[in-house]
Amino acid sequence: MLRKHPSKDYYTTLARKLGLLSRAAFKLQYIQKRYGFLKPGDKVIILGSAPGGMAQLAARYVGPRGLVVAVDVKPQDFKIADNVVSIIADVFDPEAMGKIREALKGELADKLISDLAPNLTGIREVDMPRQLGLVEAALRIAKELVRKGGSLYIKLFESPEVKSIEDRLRLSFQRVKRIVPTATRKHSSEVFLLALDKK
Numbered sequence: 653m654l655r656k657h658p659s660k661d662y663y664t665t666l667a668r669k670l671g672l673l674s675r676a677a678f679k680l681q682y683i684q685k686r687y688g689f690l691k692p693g694d695k696v697i698i699l700g701s702a703p704g705g706m707a708q709l710a711a712r713y714v715g716p717r718g719l720v721v722a723v724d725v726k727p728q729d730f731k732i733a734d735n736v737v738s739i740i741a742d743v744f745d746p747e748a749m750g751k752i753r754e755a756l757k758g759e760l761a762d763k764l765i766s767d768l769a770p771n772l773t774g775i776r777e778v779d780m781p782r783q784l785g786l787v788e789a790a791l792r793i794a795k796e797l798v799r800k801g802g803s804l805y806i807k808l809f810e811s812p813e814v815k816s817i818e819d820r821l822r823l824s825f826q827r828v829k830r831i832v833p834t835a836t837r838k839h840s841s842e843v844f845l846l847a848l849d850k851k
């Protein structure tokens with residue numbers, strides 16, 4: 653069963669102390685420290701970016717020459733940082749692709765992060781297909797809008813499908829790794845796939 657979690661914990665408190673908009677920021681910080689995932693000057697798409705913790709940190713990592721395109725169905729704080737463009741869009745809406753492309757000013761992104769998650773019901777048979785649908789939408793966007801040599805960091809929930817998505821990613825990326833960031837809550841079924849260097 654996918655768990656709905658209590659809202660207060662170590663990372664939630666730490667995020668608040670550090671002025672971060674959400675604890676999700678630490679899941680980006682984790683791969684940043686280990687893999688130097690984002691580079692100064694990178695253009696990065698974040699799908700599922702509200703309330704904005706990851707976008708805040710991404711904006712710092714890519715710096716003033718970089719760009720963060722932060723996409724969510726929910727409105728976000730439009731003043732996250734000068735180098736963040738916020739887009740309100742549903743990833744299932746065919747217009748989302750065009751809006752992201754426009755924000756990238758016709759260029760391709762260096763990185764794509766998907767932290768998309770459905771509203772959890774706690775019923776696996778309902779939540780799992782919804783989550784997998786979001787992953788497929790993220791992979792469609794990545795296929796179109798991430799450059800050769802670019803990389804992905806995609807959230808999934810543990811299921812037999814993770815292995816098949818991992819195998820698919822291996823066909824188009826040089827290296828694929830499963831990552832469970834320390835900020836992922838204990839007992840959570842959340843797992844990320846890090847796919848490096850698009851072929």
Ligand SMILES: C[S@@+](CC[C@H](N)C(=O)[O-])C[C@H]1O[C@@H](n2cnc3c(N)ncnc32)[C@H](O)[C@@H]1O
Pocket residue numbers: 673674675676677699700701702703704705706707723724725726741742743744767768769770771786
């Ligand atoms: C775990 S939260 C993201 C937290 C965020 N990464 C941060 O740093 O604060 C998951 C997000 O996915 C978004 N989402 C869910 N379905 C979506 C869809 N179809 N299109 C766009 N965003 C969606 C939700 O609105 C929610 O804000």
